[in-house]
Each structure stands twice: as C-alpha cells, then as structure tokens.
Amino acid sequence: MSLRQSMAGLHTWGGLLPIWLLFVVIFTGTLACFDKELERWMRPGLQTPGQMQMNADDVRQWLKNNVSEELHAYWMHPPTTREPYWQLGWEEHDSGERGRKLFAPVTGEALPDTLGGNFFFSLHYQLHAGTFGMYVVGLAGMFMLVALVSGVIIHRRIFKDFFTLRPNANGQRAWLDGHNLFGVIGLPFHLVMAYTGVAIFVASYMPAGVQVAYQGNPLKFFHEVAGGYHREELEQPGGTPIALERLLADARAQWDGGEVGWISVHHPDDASAVVDIRRRDPSRIGSPQDTLSYDAATGELLNVQQAGTAYRAYIWMAGLHMGQFGGSLVRWLYVALGLAGCGMLIGGLQVWLRKREARGGAGIALVRSLNVAVLGGLPVACLGLLWANRLLPAEWAMRQTLEGWSFSLLWLAIAGWALARRGRAGYRPLAWLAAVLALGLPLLNLLLVPQGHLLASIGRGDWALASVDLTLLTIGLLCLLWVRPRTQREARTRLAEVTP
C-alpha cells in the first residue's frame, strides 16, 4: 500500500469518527466569537443605555448582603464597551459551589439568570461535561490535526485544485471540490485553531514536564511560570477590608492610566486575604500578565507579577485562539473561517456518502441520520435556546435550567426523528423550522423587548446588539431561499445531477 493510499484511509476513517463532535466544537466556537453580544441580547435588562452608577465596593456589598456562606474567593469585572455590566463570580469555601451574577448598568440591580452567550462558549470547549468534556474535546482536536495533515498529504495538486470548482459535475466530484476549497482556504486557520486549542489546556493534557522538573507539583509550576502571588491561609479572622476603589485607583496609577480587568479576592474572610487586580488591554493579542497583588486589609502592594517569556508565549497562543483582540474585524474574520471549517466538514461527509451511495456499503443510513441529527439538529437547537430565553419569564428561578432543557430536548427530538427516518429525513423540514425560528426572533423582540428590538438598537446606533437580530434575519432568509419551491427547469437540472 502506498503512502497516499494509507493516508487516504487514515483521513477517511480517522476523519469520519470524530466529525460530528468536531462539527459541534467548530460551530459553537464560531458562535462564541460573538458570545458577549449574545449575552447582551439574552439579557434585555442590559439593553437600556445609561451611565453606570455602580462601583466595585457596591458589588462587594451586594455579595455581603446576599451570600452568607464563607467564601473561598470572589472575582468581578468592571463594565466595558462590549460588556456594559459588572460581572461577579464567587466560590463557597466548604461546598466549592460557584455562583455568578451580572448587574444592570443603570439601576445596579442583579439581572435575572440565563444561560447567556457563555453557554455556547462552554459547549465549545467542554461540552458542558466539566473536566471529562475538556479531555474529549482535546482528543477531538488531536484527530482534527491528524486529519488536516493527512488531508494535505493526499491532496495531489493542492494549488491547482484550489481553483477548481465543478458545481455541475457529478455529486461526489462537486462535493470533493467544495471540501477542498473550504479546507484549503481555512487550512492555516484550522491548523492554528486546532493547535492553539489543544495548547490552552496543555497543563492538563501533558503533565510530563511538571513530572520531571517540578516533582509532579503543578502549583509550583504555575507559580514559577506565571510569576503570580499566593499567600497561605492563616486561619485567623481578617481585619476590616480596605475600599476596593482605592486599590483600583492605585492600580491605574501604577499602569499610567491602564484599564482594570478582573479583580479577584482570595479567602476574603481570612487574615491572609489578598486582592489581585489584573490589567485589561484589548489592544494586545495576549493580555499583559502584570497582576498587582494587595493586602486586602492594609492595601499594601505585595507583589507585581512579572510573567516570564514562556508564559507570555503561552498567553499569546491562547489569545490568538480566543479572538478577543482586533475588534469586530477579527471576530467576523474568525466567523467566516469558522464557517469555512463547518463547510469543510459538511463537504467531507458528503464525499463519504456519495462515494458509497453509488456502490452501496455499510453504515450509509447511520451516517446520513447522524448528519441530519447533528448538522441540522444543533443549529436549530441553538435557535430554540434563544426562543426559550425570550419566552420563559425572567423572574422564574428555574429559567436557566429550563433553557438548558429546551435546548437539549429540541436537539434530542430532532436526533430521534432523524434516526427514526433512517437518514431519509433530509434537511428541508429542518430548514423550514430554522427559517421560522430565525425570522421569528426579531419579530418576537419587537413585541417583548422595547429597548432591544431592531428598530431601537439601530436607532441608537447599537450595532453590536443589532447585528444579532440582523444575522438571525439573514439566516432565516438563506434558509427560505434554500427551501423555496423550485421551478421545473431547476428541478430537472437537480435530477440530472443526482442521476449521472
């Protein structure tokens, strides 16, 4: 067997096995480029413009009034242009349970909970399955790297084929051209994203270096590499905490007016309590790692973080993956390349199918059913989640859970339907459903969110928010275009395509 033949086998089967999982990862990763805009869209309380009245000490006061358990740590982030709200998170000392709240800009009130845009981000990197999910996604990333490399090896004429698209050729050839086109356009991006993606969790995936150089002690490793500060608990009650705003003012002065990012307070009730203030600099690919650590009671500056080159390199790689730099220009570019990634997967699956449909083979019905279940089911379920967010009353305590169930049940229903039809279901019913759901959301907004609907957001030039509705409209129209009744002539051409 020649190298190209064995690589073709590896590409075909090693690519098919994780392809549906990779679709979930790439599709939700593409959505997560706009997670903060989706977060804002899903929280109508944030859509009213206005001046922020709240400061860091008000946020801490809210925590004191509302959470009585002893805390291991809490952290908060001041409002930014993309995220015009205070974020607060905390971890309880005994149970390890975590909480999260967002605060409306004008009133300073805690916003009702929702899964928010964060849902897509978590689905992207750990499938909402915690550490286990993180390892599964990591393995899928390795399969992707292998599929990309073997794909390049079997690609005989990578440059010439790039300019070859034969949409009217027989199905398999046309899909192969499409698979190649998307694969080659996106190749550098896909390689970089797959590599930096697995590299983000390198400390979990590859503990060998820590094993030989740090006696298997990861904390020692993190401390030395990141240059962060940590103070052991003294098990004594702490003094009166100093005002956070004083520390923030000091931090800004240290950075010559630099912006404040995450503020975290470690074991706040202990005498060893430390306030870490991290700098935020969206003009950098990897945000600078020069956290300032203060004593929470006296306000004494304990440590200025000086991250070594190694850590800076790591942060740069992680930053490249996260795409939180470069504004909407980079985010739309990432979305386009992410969609090219989805196109590559869809094209690859179609090549696999067409090749085997012609001569028959095992597994065709299963692959076809899984395609409808995942390629069709996931996007529709995401739209369903947005509907659940709009329709479930915000004051229900169960809203977050119910949103999660709406997403999961809708996806399961579609998957069940696809499997029951043994892959003969096709995408048209789902495209209809997607069109109705996507076009319905901006209309629903007109009725339900007076400050957040399209006319209001465009009216005040809030393009970040409007872009969510506009994208939904575009998706809906594209779906309609796809399912439109075809004229006889078009139908004949299509028939000619499938029966060569």
Added chain:
Amino acid sequence: MMIESSNLAPRLGIFARVLAALFGGYALAYCFTAFLSVYLPLIRADRVVYASLGCFAVWTAAAIYAFGARSATRAWLVIGGLALLLGLAAFLPAELGARP
C-alpha cells in the same frame, strides 16, 4: 460472527496501528516532553513550557507515521522504541530535571 481468516491479518494490522497512533503516540509525546524538559539548556519554566507546547506536533507526527509505516510491527518498534529511549533518558537522572 466469524471473521474470515483471510481478513483477519489486515484487520489486526489496522487495529495495531490505531493503538500505536493513540497510545504509542501519546507515550512518545509524553517522553519527548519529559526529555526536553530535562535536557534543554534553558531555565526550568522555559524548558517545560517549550517542550509541552511542542508535544502535540510530536503526537500528530506519530499518528501519521503509525499509518504510514511499512508494517504495524515497524510502527510499534519505531514509536515504542523512541518513547522508551527518551523516557529512560528523562526519568533516570532524578536530580537533573529539577534544576532551576
């Protein structure tokens, strides 16, 4: 279900290559990271981060080689042998790796 004996050998070969790519590949990446973390002439933090960030390329290359090699036996010999050599060199000198 009986597998025809003529099919058995190639199937076992593919199975062995899959194992070589997954487990042999990870073992090689692990030992490669450990080896560079010990022997690179850099400070400890840079040694470990540089070696660890490179490990995924090693795993990918090993997976490609597992299927590109002339036979499954050869794939296992090369990947397993390299992993063993690098691993021994990394883990035998206990003190060397921990230098700052």
